[in-house]
Amino acid sequence: MPSSGDAAGRRPHVVLIPSAGMGHLVPFGRLAVALSSGHGCDVSLVTVLPTVSTAESKHLDALFDAFPAVRRLDFELAPFDASEFPRADPFFLRFEAMRRSAPLLGPLLTGAGASALATDIALTSVVIPVAKEQGLPCHILFTASAAMLSLCAYFPTYLDANAGDGGGVGDVDIPGVYRIPKASIPQALHDPNHLFTRQFVANGRSLTSAAGILVNTFDALEPEAVAALQQGKVASGFPPVFAVGPLLPASNQAKDPQANYMEWLDAQPARSVVYVSFGSRKAISGEQLRELAAGLETSGHRFLWVVKSTVVDRDDAAELGELLGEGFLERVEKRGLVTKAWVDQEEVLKHESVALFVSHCGWNSVTEAAASGVPVLALPRFGDQRVNSGVVARAGLGVWADTWSWEGEAGVIGAEEISEKVKAAMADEALRRKAASLAKAAAKAVAGGGSSHRCLVEFARLCQGGTCRTN
Numbered sequence: 001m002p003s004s005g006d007a008a009g010r011r012p013h014v015v016l017i018p019s020a021g022m023g024h025l026v027p028f029g030r031l032a033v034a035l036s037s038g039h040g041c042d043v044s045l046v047t048v049l050p051t052v053s054t055a056e057s058k059h060l061d062a063l064f065d066a067f068p069a070v071r072r073l074d075f076e077l078a079p080f081d082a083s084e085f086p087r088a089d090p091f092f093l094r095f096e097a098m099r100r101s102a103p104l105l106g107p108l109l110t111g112a113g114a115s116a117l118a119t120d121i122a123l124t125s126v127v128i129p130v131a132k133e134q135g136l137p138c139h140i141l142f143t144a145s146a147a148m149l150s151l152c153a154y155f156p157t158y159l160d161a162n163a164g165d166g167g168g169v170g171d172v173d174i175p176g177v178y179r180i181p182k183a184s185i186p187q188a189l190h191d192p193n194h195l196f197t198r199q200f201v202a203n204g205r206s207l208t209s210a211a212g213i214l215v216n217t218f219d220a221l222e223p224e225a226v227a228a229l230q231q232g233k234v235a236s237g238f239p240p241v242f243a244v245g246p247l248l249p250a251s252n253q254a255k256d257p258q259a260n261y262m263e264w265l266d267a268q269p270a271r272s273v274v275y276v277s278f279g280s281r282k283a284i285s286g287e288q289l290r291e292l293a294a295g296l297e298t299s300g301h302r303f304l305w306v307v308k309s310t311v312v313d314r315d316d317a318a319e320l321g322e323l324l325g326e327g328f329l330e331r332v333e334k335r336g337l338v339t340k341a342w343v344d345q346e347e348v349l350k351h352e353s354v355a356l357f358v359s360h361c362g363w364n365s366v367t368e369a370a371a372s373g374v375p376v377l378a379l380p381r382f383g384d385q386r387v388n389s390g391v392v393a394r395a396g397l398g399v400w401a402d403t404w405s406w407e408g409e410a411g412v413i414g415a416e417e418i419s420e421k422v423k424a425a426m427a428d429e430a431l432r433r434k435a436a437s438l439a440k441a442a443a444k445a446v447a448g449g450g451s452s453h454r455c456l457v458e459f460a461r462l463c464q465g466g467t468c469r470t471n
């Protein structure tokens with residue numbers, strides 16, 4: 001039942017504060033749409049200006065156009081001199097700018113009449129103190145898997161218990177969840193002094209200061225992790241956990257008028273195409289690109305391959321053709337399309353010609369594959385993607401050859417292995433059936449009365465009258 005307002009009839013006004021990066025903006029936009037349609041909440045999505053990339057600006061413009069019920073709340077960052085950090089990437093600079101602009105956030109929230117906040121785990125150190133000052137409950141939308149959330153929640157305890165061992169990080173057996181093998185733990189976490197590790201531990205500790213935690217997942221995809229988190233088995237003093245995924249509004253992607261991939265897909269036979277994409281950014285090495293190209297070629301299958309321009313090594317100015325191996329594009333012309341366009345991935349995954357998704361297992365891609373019933377061949381690259389690949393394999397959504405050579409996150413998987421795995425996955429009828437059954441479970445979870453729908457109702461109710469745990 002939608003929330004009908006407080007005693008004075010006021011609707012809750014939930015303000016969502018995403019961090020930068022399409023992998024984060026996309027689920028925040030989707031949560032905004034889900035909450036504003038049918039849950040009795042007013043919803044504002046904070047647009048941090050200037051945006052980090054044109055992809056982000058286009059995405060946000062398309063979202064606000066398509067869903068006018070979602071209010072846009074512009075947050076102009078205070079200018080700061082980035083030359084202090086000459087080698088920092090745009091995401092670090094964005095975080096630093098947010099941190100320095102925090103004093104401006106309180107007045108923005110008061111002016112907007114916020115009654116509750118939801119922010120990204122990466123921004124808790126900035127947003128939670130502001131929320132405390134304002135007396136507002138602050139929730140977290142965790143944009144990765146529940147397995148990754150449980151690792152984040154348990155990791156500080158794990159490190160405390162293993163401090164002094166000197167043996168580094170091993171398998172991590174998360175209470176109530178399962179054992180995450182050493183090789184799946186993000187590489188940076190193997191070094192206790194790495195900046196990422198310190199941040200990850202601080203984030204893990206900050207989870208208990210949140211009023212509630214939303215996760216873009218659903219029961220059938222991650223039964224163990226969702227149950228353990230909700231039952232407080234992973235860490236003590238844990239706030240309520242709402243598994244609200246898969247967060248999927250109607251398509252709201254900015255269309256690229258130059259892109260011809262949908263016409264190309266329309267011309268392919270049903271269930272014949274391997275879709276290959278590694279998310280919105282982040283490089284895979286030139287060497288891995290060429291191995292992948294050769295593997296796709298020898299697999300003999302049709303493929304649509306989305307290569308982001310940032311996928312190409314920054315200092316490698318060569319054109320796509322050269323990067324993918326000499327003559328590759330000409331040889332595969334009749335059965336492969338390689339594009340640098342921003343595609344509407346949901347639309348692609350729903351297309352009847354698509355049979356397999358070769359994915360880095362960014363969490364949004366995993367949830368989209370699950371919602372579309374497209375099996376995944378996992379090719380994780382960095383960060384949470386190995387943990388997510390483990391989820392994919394456990395749930396039967398896809399295959400992850402975790403026996404593949406592990407040489408750290410920069411390890412290269414050879415063409416022959418890729419080709420064999422593509423052929424096997426394309427021929428695997430049982431895998432296809434299992435993926436299709438997960439899509440049914442996903443649809444059931446988000447429909448009225450389903451587990452994710454109930455979690456969203458419960459969350460909206462908490463925003464209506466919830467007590468503030470951030471104090």
Ligand SMILES: O=c1ccn([C@@H]2O[C@H](COP(=O)(O)OP(=O)(O)O[C@H]3O[C@H](CO)[C@@H](O)[C@H](O)[C@H]3O)[C@@H](O)[C@H]2O)c(=O)[nH]1
Pocket residue numbers: 021022023024026143144253277278279280281282306341342343344345346361362363364365366368382383384385
């Ligand atoms: O041409 C494109 C490329 C991407 N997308 C969309 O962009 C999002 C990409 O997100 P994701 O699949 O999660 O990949 P990343 O962009 O790599 O996401 C980052 O954020 C995720 C969520 O926290 C993490 O799981 C990843 O490891 C991290 O790299 C998805 O919704 C895609 O559908 C498109 O629609 N068209």
